[in-house]
Every structure is written in structure tokens, then in C-alpha cells.
Amino acid sequence: MNFADVVQVLACLGLVILLVKPVGAFMALVYQGERTFLSPFLAPGEKFLYRICGVQPEEEMDWQRYGWAMLLFNLMLFVALFAILLLQHLLPLNPQNQPPFSWQLALNTAISFTTNTNWQNYGGEQTASYFTQMVGLTVHNFVSAATGMAVLIALIRGFARRKTAMLGNFWVDLTRGVLYILLPLALIAAILLVSQGVIQNFSDYKTTPLVQATNYDQPKLNAQGAPLKDAAGKATTETVAVLAVTIPMGPVASQEAIKELGTNGGGFFNANSAHPFENPTPFSHFLEILLILLIPAALTYTFGVMVGNPRQGWALLGVMLLLLVVAFTVLQWAETSGNPLVAKLGVSGGNMEGKEVRFGMAGSSLFEVATTATSCGAVAAMHDSLTPLGGLVPLALILLGEVVFGGVGSGLYTMLAFAIIAVFVSGLMIGRTPEYLGKKIEVREMWMAIVVILTAGVTVLILSGIAMVTPAAVASMANPGAHGLSEVLYAMASMANNNGSAFAGLNGNVNFYNLLGGLAMFLGRYVPALAVLALAGGLAEKKYVPPSLGTLPTDKAPFALWLTLVILIVGALTFFPALALGPIVEQLVMVG
Amino acid sequence: MKDLKPAILLFLVFTFICGGIYPAVVTGIAQSLFPRQANGSLLVDRNNRETGSSLIGQPFSAPQYFWPRPSATGGFGYNPAASGGSNSGPTNPAYLQTVADRVQRLRDSGLTGEIPADLVQASASGLDPHLTLESARVQIPRVAKARGMSEDEVVRLVAGQTEGRQFGLLGEPRVNVLELNLRLDASKPE
Numbered sequence: 001m002n003f004a005d006v007v008q009v010l011a012c013l014g015l016v017i018l019l020v021k022p023v024g025a026f027m028a029l030v031y032q033g034e035r036t037f038l039s040p041f042l043a044p045g046e047k048f049l050y051r052i053c054g055v056q057p058e059e060e061m062d063w064q065r066y067g068w069a070m071l072l073f074n075l076m077l078f079v080a081l082f083a084i085l086l087l088q089h090l091l092p093l094n095p096q097n098q099p100p101f102s103w104q105l106a107l108n109t110a111i112s113f114t115t116n117t118n119w120q121n122y123g124g125e126q127t128a129s130y131f132t133q134m135v136g137l138t139v140h141n142f143v144s145a146a147t148g149m150a151v152l153i154a155l156i157r158g159f160a161r162r163k164t165a166m167l168g169n170f171w172v173d174l175t176r177g178v179l180y181i182l183l184p185l186a187l188i189a190a191i192l193l194v195s196q197g198v199i200q201n202f203s204d205y206k207t208t209p210l211v212q213a214t215n216y217d218q219p220k221l222n223a224q225g226a227p228l229k230d231a232a233g234k235a236t237t238e239t240v241a242v243l244a245v246t247i248p249m250g251p252v253a254s255q256e257a258i259k260e261l262g263t264n265g266g267g268f269f270n271a272n273s274a275h276p277f278e279n280p281t282p283f284s285h286f287l288e289i290l291l292i293l294l295i296p297a298a299l300t301y302t303f304g305v306m307v308g309n310p311r312q313g314w315a316l317l318g319v320m321l322l323l324l325v326v327a328f329t330v331l332q333w334a335e336t337s338g339n340p341l342v343a344k345l346g347v348s349g350g351n352m353e354g355k356e357v358r359f360g361m362a363g364s365s366l367f368e369v370a371t372t373a374t375s376c377g378a379v380a381a382m383h384d385s386l387t388p389l390g391g392l393v394p395l396a397l398i399l400l401g402e403v404v405f406g407g408v409g410s411g412l413y414t415m416l417a418f419a420i421i422a423v424f425v426s427g428l429m430i431g432r433t434p435e436y437l438g439k440k441i442e443v444r445e446m447w448m449a450i451v452v453i454l455t456a457g458v459t460v461l462i463l464s465g466i467a468m469v470t471p472a473a474v475a476s477m478a479n480p481g482a483h484g485l486s487e488v489l490y491a492m493a494s495m496a497n498n499n500g501s502a503f504a505g506l507n508g509n510v511n512f513y514n515l516l517g518g519l520a521m522f523l524g525r526y527v528p529a530l531a532v533l534a535l536a537g538g539l540a541e542k543k544y545v546p547p548s549l550g551t552l553p554t555d556k557a558p559f560a561l562w563l564t565l566v567i568l569i570v571g572a573l574t575f576f577p578a579l580a581l582g583p584i585v586e587q588l589v590m591v592g
Numbered sequence: 593m594k595d596l597k598p599a600i601l602l603f604l605v606f607t608f609i610c611g612g613i614y615p616a617v618v619t620g621i622a623q624s625l626f627p628r629q630a631n632g633s634l635l636v637d638r639n640n641r642e643t644g645s646s647l648i649g650q651p652f653s654a655p656q657y658f659w660p661r662p663s664a665t666g667g668f669g670y671n672p673a674a675s676g677g678s679n680s681g682p683t684n685p686a687y688l689q690t691v692a693d694r695v696q697r698l699r700d701s702g703l704t705g706e707i708p709a710d711l712v713q714a715s716a717s718g719l720d721p722h723l724t725l726e727s728a729r730v731q732i733p734r735v736a737k738a739r740g741m742s743e744d745e746v747v748r749l750v751a752g753q754t755e756g757r758q759f760g761l762l763g764e765p766r767v768n769v770l771e772l773n774l775r776l777d778a779s780k781p782e
Contacts, residue, residue, distance in 0.1 A: 008762050053601035065595070072599040080603065126666075126674060135611035142610040143603075171598050178606060183614060190618045191625070197647055200615075200622040200630045205673070208634075208644045211773060214651040216668035246673040247632060247645055253622060254615040271675035274716030276647035277632065282763025338709065339682045345695045349709035353687075354677040356715050357661070357722040360764035382677035382716045483681035505679030590683050 005362035009328070012286050012366060013321070016293045020317065023294060024301025030180045031153045031173060032306065042179050049175060060166035063537025066154055067530050069170040070147060074114055074526075077140055082110040084136040094129035095204040101127070104514040111518040113137055115525035116144035116264060116407055118377055118500035119517060121508040123270030125248040130202060133268060138255045142186075145262030145295075146177035148409030151529050152299065155413050156306045158536030159437045162544045167536055181295070182262060189257035189291055196287075197280030200253040205246050215241045252277055260291035263407045265377030265500045273367070273380040274356055285359050285380060289367050292376045296320075296405035299412050307437050311555035316415055318560045323404040323567070324373050327393050332365040334390035340591060351390070354382030372397040375407030377500030384478070384487065384503040388587035391486060392579065394501065398493045399460070399579075400571040401453055407498060410525075413532045417452035420445055420535075422559070422566040423552060432552050438544045448535035452528040457574045459496040459520050464489050464578065466516070473512045478505025482589065486582035491517065496524040635774070643774075648672050649721040650770050655701065656738035657776070658723070658731050660769040661710050662694055665718035677716045701734050722766035725754060739776070749775050 029036045050057050061069065084091065085106035089099050101109065105121055112119045113136075124133065150173035157167050194200050217237040220228040227235045252268045256278050259265060269275040279285055297317060304313025336350040355364045364381040371378050372394035383394050397404055403415040424441050427434030434441040467473035467488045477484035487503040494501055495517045502508070508517065545551075553559060622630040633646045644650060649660050651670040666674030680687035694712040711727040728750050736743045753772040756765050 004757065004761070011761065049602075049605055053605060054597045055602070069595045069599065072595055073603065076599050076603040080607070123666075123674065123676065134615050135607060138615065139607050139611040143606050171595075171602060175602065178610065183610070187614065187618065191621055194618070194622040194626045194630050197629045197633050199632050200619050201632075202619070203631065206632065206634070206642060208642050210650050211643070211770065211777070212650070212652050212654055212657060214653070214668060214670075218667075242668055242671075245650075245671060247648060248673060249632060251615045251619060253630075254618040257618075258610075269675050269717075271677070271717035271719070274677070275675050276645075276717060276719055276721060280633075280647050282758040286762055341683065341688055342691055342709070342713070345688075345692050345712075346707055347691070347695065347709050347712055348706035351682065351713070352661075352709040352715075353680065353682070353713040354716045355713075356717060356720050357710055357724055357766050358720075358763050363763060380716065382679055384679040384681060385677060387682050478679055479681035479684045479687075481683070483683060486681075503679070504677070505681070586681070586683055 005332075005360070008286070009362055009366050012289055016290060016297050019294060020298050020301050023298035024313070025305060027181055027298060027302040028305040030176050031302070033172075036180065038180055038184065046175060046179055050171070053171070055169070055171040055175075057169060057172045059169055061169055062165040063154070063167055063533045066167050066170045067533045070151065070529065070533075071526065073143075073170075073174070074147065077114040077143060078110050081113055081136050081140060082106055084132055085109055088129050088132050091129065091131045093131035093134070093202065096129070098127060098129045104511055105509055108514040108518045111521050112500065113140035113264070113266060114144055115498050115521045116148055116262070116375065116410070117495060117498040117521045117525070118259075118264045118266030119495050119502070119508070119521065120266055120500070121514060121517075124267055125269045130250050133255060134251050137266060138258060141255065141258040141262050141264040141266070142178050142182050143174070145182060145258075145264065145408045146174050148407050149177045149181075149295075149299070150174050150409070151532055152409035152413045155416060155532050155536040156303050158539035159439060160307050161540045162542070164540050165537060167533070167540060182258065185294075186254075186257040186261055189261060189287065190253045192287060193256055193284055194253045196284040197276070198253040198256055198284060199249060199277045200251055201249055202251060203249040205248050207244050207246050209244045210242065213241055213243045215239050248277075256288075257291065259378060260288045260376065261295065263292060263296065263374045263376040265371065267378060273378045274382070279380060282358055282360070282363060285363055285367065288378070288380075289370045292370045292374050292378070293405055295408045296374050296411045299409065303412060309555060312437065315555050315560045316412070316419070318557070319564050319567070320373070320404050320415070322564060323400075324369060327369045327373065327397055327404070328365055331369055331386075331390050331393040332362060334387045334393070335365060336361055337387070339387055351385075351387050354385030356380065368394055369397065372499060372501060373404035373406075374411060375402040375497060375499045377494065379501050382504060383490070383501060384505045388483075388583045388590055391503070392583040395486065395490050395493060395583065396571070396579070398490075398497050398499045399457070399575045400567055401456060402497045402499060403567060410498065410529070414452055414528065417449040417532070417535070418567050418570075419554065419563055420449040421453065421570075422563045423554065425566060426552055426562055430552075432550050435545055435551055436554060438546065439539050439542050440545055444538045445535060448531045448538070451531040452535070453570065455527045456496040456524045459523050460489070460492045461574070461578065463496070463516055463520055464492045467492065467512070470512060472510060476507040476510055476513065478507070482582055482586040486586065489578055489582055492520060496520040498524050635770075644770060646768060646771055647721055648719050652769065652773060655734055657773045658728060658735060658769050659711075661720050661723065661727075662712065662714040663718040664714040670719060672719055675717050675719055677718060678714045703730055703734070705730070721768050721770055723769055725765055725767060728767040728772070735776070746776075749779065
């Protein structure tokens with residue numbers, strides 16, 4: 001790594017760390033219902049909104065009702081988006097006359113955006129109307145993120161409260177997350193993105209002439225649309241001249257901002273954040289990385305404040321940063337080392353396949369670890385074309401369970417489940433009572449923590465196994481050999497952990513991936529979320545145990561290191577065999 | 593079921609706020625403060641005709657133009673209506689053959705020595721408007737010869753179209769290929 005690379009990466013991460021305290025403290029005020037500097041502008045509207053929607057903001061919910069409200073709301077999201085996608089051709093703002101989605105693709109996409117996954121088996125510019133992108137997908141980007149944050153806040157209240165069954169009001173937490181946190185930040189970010197060249201308009205796609213005309217070979221088709229063959233049985237082609245091209249337009253910036261901020265990741269265009277209209281300059285690139293990391297990082301501080309000891313939050317942030325920096329270093333090393341099979345052809349430099357020149361090597365690596373460490377899943381470089389060890393890094397970050405920052409809300413609640421496991425295991429080893437934040441860790445807590453942690457992993461392994469013996473699933477692979485296995489494993493990991501990035505060569509728009517992937521996203525989102533709420537309900541009813549000599553301090557470096565090890569060991573035990581057959585074999589093949 | 597009413601109504605309200613008001617406000621501010629960027633950073637010629645976007649690369653293959661990076665967009669290279677990368681894995685034999693063919697084409701055009709990776713490996717978007725400085729530099733002799741210009745003249749034009757790191761810090765130094773080729777045409781028409 002050269003000097004400039006180090007400086008830009010440190011500058012970006014440094015800015016994230018500087019923002020953790022102010023943003024985290026602000027979010028704590030918001031969720032505790034206290035006055036913030038935005039209250040004079042937003043509080044009247046908020047009250048009005050509760051009145052017309054029939055919400056009693058003072059009414060508290062126990063964990064069952066909180067979970068029920070969350071599921072009902074998510075069901076609404078799913079039904080509405082499913083309908084929009086199927087009826088796209090009848091709805092307004094469709095200047096390109098895009099046809100409706102197939103029901104399988106609509107099902108997959110509706111689950112995907114409802115669960116904050118944003119896996120995409122379609123290319124935006126060729127499939128989705130402006131109405132779909134704006135009224136369908138953008139809305140889901142906001143509220144699915146706010147849903148994850150609400151569940152986390154309920155868990156934090158479980159730790160902070162004593163001898164009560166009540167966890168807060170889901171409707172209030174959801175509304176405040178959108179109004180006070182996501183909307184203001186997204187608005188600022190969207191304007192900054194436009195200043196860099198991200199487009200924001202409702203024009204028709206533009207047709208512009210090429211400076212130098214080009215041409216391509218197109219297969220000749222007969223009247224039925226089947227390829228015509230010549231006498232030797234080879235498919236025939238005709239040369240088509242291209243004098244002008246079609247440049248897509250649309251309201252991109254408003255979606256781009258919340259796509260990163262809510263760790264959603266579904267691109268307006270097929271190329272996602274690599275597309276120059278989504279991410280035109282190095283500044284927009286680093287701004288997007290900042291947006292991806294901001295809320296998951298700051299929530300650790302919110303957590304610390306709400307449980308009464310900010311150091312508890314810093315300890316978790318330390319674990320996340322450590323894993324992020326290690327992941328970045330490996331990826332950056334693998335990619336700058338390049339592909340020896342390409343170097344043999346007389347080519348110099350790192351691996352540039354699937355990367356953009358303007359972001360550079362370090363910028364690309366940082367974006368890819370940020371987007372997979374969190375459950376964002378936007379991409380600015382193509383993961384399928386990373387070197388084998390390089391591709392292992394995003395895959396591993398996803399398989400660790402989306403705890404290295406993770407999705408907004410969901411990352412931290414999964415991390416807290418790992419903290420419970422870590423406390424319990426260390427308690428067994430050193431003979432101390434397992435307690436976390438003054439709450440005794442007992443059978444119910446362990447069960448729920450295990451469900452939170454293992455649901456995605458079990459789903460990934462079972463579904464990848466099924467894919468390997470299903471011819472239709474294998475036929476979707478774009479690359480042969482070990483790399484093909486990596487593509488399938490990545491797809492299942494990405495969907496079950498609600499990330500949404502892809503080894504994108506895999507053709508996901510077939511029934512197998514649309515339907516089983518939909519199932520993976522559904523299980524990966526709601527099983528852990530309900531387990532977290534059950535955990536929160538149980539914790540809230542417990543009494544507070546003041547720290548004693550027998551208590552393991554969980555706000556210090558030794559615990560942070562221990563927690564890191566627990567995360568790595570659980571991940572390695574679950575996935576090492578599959579990783580050995582995919583990226584690790586391919587690396588050995590590549591270096592010969 | 594008393595939570596059904598808030599579920600439905602809040603969803604509708606959020607759809608109105610996040611899917612209606614928010615994009616409309618962003619569009620309003622964007623169109624008044626940054627109209628050029630918000631509409632695609634389009635380039636116009638002398639007759640005020642839109643000739644492309646400075647952010648979207650175009651395919652060039654004639655010797656008198658700088659060639660951009662390879663592109664794997666749908667249909668044909670640099671097709672803005674179907675963005676995307678090759679998604680080729682690093683050990684895929686078909687991919688390695690493709691790269692070998694691109695190397696051969698550059699060799700046939702008179703290029704000797706090591707070839708910079710970005711000139712034979714496709715970008716993520718397939719629309720990357722830029723080349724690294726090295727990839728532009730190695731093409732200077734070919735372009736100068738094809739246009740009957742001196743290499744010094746072409747070097748000066750390339751230097752004029754070179755962007756440094758943003759704020760002296762972010763990203764990589766780079767050359768915008770479309771803008772460079774338009775400058776070439778303007779300074780020395782065919």
C-alpha cells in the first residue's frame with residue numbers, strides 16, 4: 001500500500017469514529033423520547049401522525065406485542081411491494097414502459113427489500129420504473145432500516161430495564177427512527193451526492209450519438225425467436241452498427257443516499273455503486289462508505305448510553321473496528337498482488353477486473369469490506385472478479401453473521417447475542433457467574449442467543465447443499481470449478497444474512513434462487529429478530545445484579561479480544577469446510 | 593388486532609413521506625442548485641446537441657483515438673442501457689483467453705513492454721470513463737502517428753485532461769477518455 005492509500009483509508013475511518021459519539025448520543029435522545037435540536041420542527045408533525053394513525057405513543061408493549069406489530073408492519077411492506085412490482089406497467093412514472101415483474105422475481109424482490117437484504121435478481125435500468133424505484137424500493141429502504149433499529153432498541157431496553165415486561169412502543173420507535181434519524185441524514189447526503197454528479201430527475205432515458213460508431217455481432221433469429229443455424233450447424237450472426245446509445249435517467253440520488261445509510265444496498269442501476277451515475281467521484285465514493293458505516297457504528301454508543309455505561313459500547317465498536325481493519329488489509333493485499341495468470345500475459349499491476357479507475361485499489365477494497373461487514377451489499381467493485389483470497393474476505397464477513405458493524409440495528413443485536421455467548425463460555429472456563437450488563441445469563445438467554453447466531457449459518461449450509469445437487473441451480477453458475485461453488489455459497493450466505501451483494505455472475509433470476517432465496521432472506525431476518533425480542537422480554541423482567549468481585553468486566557480490552565475470538569471460532573467451525581472447497585482451492589489453483 | 597390500523601396507516605404515511613415528499617424535495621433542491629449534475633453531466637456540441645455524458649464512457653477502437661478500458665456491458669461494450677461487469681472469475685479459462693486476445697490486439701497496434709492492467713481488464717460498471725495515467729501514456733505514440741501530430745502535442749493534450757486526486761487526497765489520478773478524444777478532434781480534425 002502506498003502513502004496515499006493509507007491516508008485516505010485512515011481519513012475515512014477516522015471520520016466515522018469522530019461521528020460515533022455525536023450521532024450515537026443524538027440517537028439515544030431520540031429513542032428515549034427526549035428533546036433534540038430537531039424537535040421544534042418535527043415534534044408537531046410526529047404528534048399529528050400518531051393521531052391520524054391511531055397510535056397511543058405512551059402505551060408500552062411487551063415482547064410478544066412488539067414482535068407482532070413488527071411482523072404486521074413488515075407484512076404490509078411485503079404485500080404492497082409485491083403488488084407494485086406485478087402492476088408496474090399500470091402505474092405512473094414509467095417512461096420506458098417497463099413490463100411487470102414475473103411473480104417469482106416479484107416475490108424474491110419484495111422479500112428482499114422488506115427484509116433489508118436488497119438482493120437483486122434484476123438490473124434496475126432494464127426492469128424497474130421510476131415509480132417502482134421511488135415509491136416502492138426507496139420507501140422500503142427507509143422503513144426496513146428503521147425496523148432493524150427498533151428491534152435493537154427493544155433489546156437495549158431489555159438490558160436497561162428491571163422487573164418489567166414492557167419494551168417500548170414499536171410504532172413510536174419506528175416513526176422516530178425514520179423522522180429524526182434517517183430522513184434528515186438522507187436529505188443532506190442526497191444533496192451532497194448530486195453535487196458530485198449523481199443524477200436526480202424524472203426525464204425519459206436520453207439517446208445520444210457516439211463519437212465513434214461501434215458494431216457488434218447479434219445472433220440471427222428465425223420468426224419464432226430461435227437461433228438460426230448455418231449448414232454446419234453453427235449459430236449464425238449478423239453485424240449490427242451502433243450509432244447512438246441510450247443513457248438511463250431517474251431519481252437516483254434520493255435512493256442512493258438511503259441505500260447506503262440504511263445498509264440496504266439495492267442499486268438503482270445494475271452496476272450498483274460502480275455506476276458513474278450512482279457514484280461519480282472519489283468524494284462520492286468515500287461519502288458512501290461513511291454513510292454505510294455511520295449508523296451501525298454510532299449505535300454502539302447509543303447502546304452504551306442507554307445501558308448507562310458508554311464504555312460497553314466502545315468495547316463492541318473496538319471489536320468491529322479490529323475485524324474491519326484485518327479484513328481490509330487482507331483484501332487490499334490480495335488485490336494489489338494481482339492475478340498471476342494475467343501477469344503471465346505481460347500485464348502489470350493489481351487485479352483491475354471489475355474495478356473502476358476513479359476509486360483506486362484502496363478505495364475499492366475499503367468499500368467492499370464496508371459493504372459486507374455491514375449488511376449493506378451495495379458494490380463498487382465486482383466481487384465475482386476478485387482474486388480467490390480477495391473474494392474470501394467479503395464472503396467471510398457475511399458468514400460471520402453480519403456482526404462487524406452489521407445491518408442498522410440487526411448488526412448490533414447479533415453482536416449482543418455473541419456477547420452473551422462469550423460471557424457464558426468465559427463464565428464456564430473461569431468459574432464466574434455468567435452476567436452481562438447486570439443481568440444473569442440463564443438457559444432462556446442462551447437458547448435465544450444461539451437461535452440468533454445459528455439461524456443464518458444453518459440456512460446457508462442446507463440451501464447451498466441443496467443447490468449443489470439441483471441441476472437448475474448448478475446451471476446458473478457463470479464460472480467453472482471451485483469458483484462456481486463460491487458463487488452459490490456466496491448467494492446463499494448473502495441472502496440468509498440479509499446482505500444482498502453477490503458474486504454476480506450467478507444467474508439468480510431462475511425459480512430455484514428466486515424462491516429458495518426468498519425463503520433464506522425471510523428466515524434470516526425474522527427468526528433472529530423474534531428471538532432477540534424474546535430475549536429482550538426475558539431480560540427486562542430480571543432484577544439487576546450489581547457487579548461484584550465475581551463479575552467479568554465486559555467493558556475492557558480482554559473481553560473485547562475474547563469476544564473477537566468467539567466470533568471467529570464460531571464462524572470457522574461452521575464454514576471452514578465449505579470455504580476450503582471454494583475460494584481456498586481456487587487460490588491454490590491460481591498460484592499454481 | 594388493534595395494531596392492524598397503525599400498521600396500514602403508518603405504511604401509507606411513510607410511503608407518502610419517504611416515497612413522495614422526500615424525493616420531490618431532493619429533486620427540487622438538486623435541480624435548482626446543481627442542474628447540470630442532476631441531469632447527467634451531459635456534454636453539448638457547438639450546435640447545442642447532447643453528445644453524451646462526461647461520466648459515461650464510450651467505445652473507441654480507431655487508431656486515432658485513445659482506447660478506453662474493455663467493457664462487458666450487455667449487447668455491446670459501453671452500452672449505458674445495460675451496465676455491469678464481466679463477473680469473470682480469476683481462473684476461468686475463457687476469461688484468460690479473452691485477456692490474452694486483448695493483449696494481442698494492443699501488441700498488434702504497436703505497443704511494447706508491460707501493459708497496464710486497466711487497459712485489458714473490464715471495469716465494474718462497464719461504463720468507466722477513465723484510464724489510469726499509465727494506460728493513456730502507452731497509447732500516445734499510436735494516436736500521434738495516426739493523426740500526424742507530434743507526440744509532444746498529444747502529451748500536452750493528455751496533461752490538460754488529467755484529473756488529480758480529489759482534494760489532493762481521494763481516489764486515483766486519471767484521464768477522462770471521452771473528453772480527451774473530443775479535445776483531440778477539436779484540436780486536429782480528421
